[in-house]
Amino acid sequence: MRVLRMAGGALLLVLTGVVGLLGVLLSVTLILLPLGVPLLFLARKLFGYSMTLFLPRAVRHPAKELGKQTKRRSTKAGRKIDERVRGKDRSLLGRLKRAF
Numbered sequence: 001m002r003v004l005r006m007a008g009g010a011l012l013l014v015l016t017g018v019v020g021l022l023g024v025l026l027s028v029t030l031i032l033l034p035l036g037v038p039l040l041f042l043a044r045k046l047f048g049y050s051m052t053l054f055l056p057r058a059v060r061h062p063a064k065e066l067g068k069q070t071k072r073r074s075t076k077a078g079r080k081i082d083e084r085v086r087g088k089d090r091s092l093l094g095r096l097k098r099a100f
Contacts, residue, residue: 005053006053008053009051009053012046012049013050015046016043016047016050017043019042019043019046020039020040020043020047022036022039023036023037023038023042023043024036024040026039
């Protein structure tokens, strides 16, 4: 999967270079300037997309990854608490006995 993402990013990077070069060439001529400037903006967006394909998921979406880690850790902590409490009396009387 990673190799496919990298290959896609590389192809998109090559396409970005071609679109950017075309945008620069069109911007040089004064008559075709209205076509060259949007192509340069498109090249800039494509460059950003190609770079995101090279990055791992944890770098692209740090908040989502942090949420997943927190969820995993909270379920592990919940299991540990359940294991500790399982053998004890959870009634009100049992809690009072443990408190005093």
